[in-house]
Ligand SMILES: [Ca+2]
Ligand SMILES: [Ca+2]
């Protein structure tokens with residue numbers, strides 16, 4: 490009789506097939522680290538597939554939505570542990586198909602071209618899920634430098650820490666447009682400093698040193714964008730110390746900020762029993778899906 494055992498070695502599963510003649514055949518199930526998800530009614534199916542040989546691992550989850558997966562708390566974290574049951578079933582399948590179709594899961598009508606050769610399931614175990622949200626201002630400064638270089642997590646005091654503040658000095662000119670790293674080498678020593686006062690433009694409230702704050706140099710249109718107020722020579726007034734119009738109304742609002750969001754959603758499979766297969770812990774991987782990237786818009790309170 491042919492017996493099949495699975496053991497966990499590091500992050501990989503090794504398939505040991507003990508044949509009648511005593512030979513041991515070892516096959517590595519080397520799924521990559523990503524998994525996918527599809528919604529079916531009120532249920533989700535987490536799945537991952539591979540070819541050569543064609544195999545899949547899947548977990549059906551009842552009463553969980555894609556929105557639930559990114560409903561993080563104030564610290565940007567969502568944690569849940571799903572029970573693998575007769576409702577939430579974990580499956581390992583092998584297929585006769587040389588290449589698996591992209592619509593393998595979540596079809597109301599199963600793909601008639603798919604031929605399953607082996608289908609084993611576990612109705613016990615758990616599936617811990619963890620989501621971690623990271624946000625960035627995409628301002629051209631790494632998150633690490635955005636925090637450290639200023640020794641002040643919120644330079645302009647607008648409530649947005651520098652690593653998610655696209656306008657670090659609150660002058661209504663985006664940091665990425667104030668040339669914080671002209672040669673793009675990650676070293677900010679060459680940051681643009683128009684008035685040469687030792688404070689780079691992206692941290693300087695008065696870039697040209699004419700005594701008028703940059704955000705107040707909107708001589709043409711008061712639209713929270715000093716970059717489009719140009720009086721002479723094609724140079725924005727906020728960078729031209731020879732243009733300082735004291736009659737221009739002072740700024741009354743901050744510009745809108747766009748903050749990008751990235752959700753890293755990981756799933757583990759613990760203590761499953763696939764008939765002849767048992768696993769303590771298997772890293773199902775990181776979700777690859779469009780819901781993991783998003784953004785939010787903020788207009789900081791003016792101060
Ligand atoms: Ca800020
Ligand atoms: Ca700025």
Ligand SMILES: [Ca+2]
Nearest residue numbers: 684686688693
């Ligand atoms: Ca300066």
Ligand SMILES: [Ca+2]
Nearest residue numbers: 697699701703
């Ligand atoms: Ca100025």
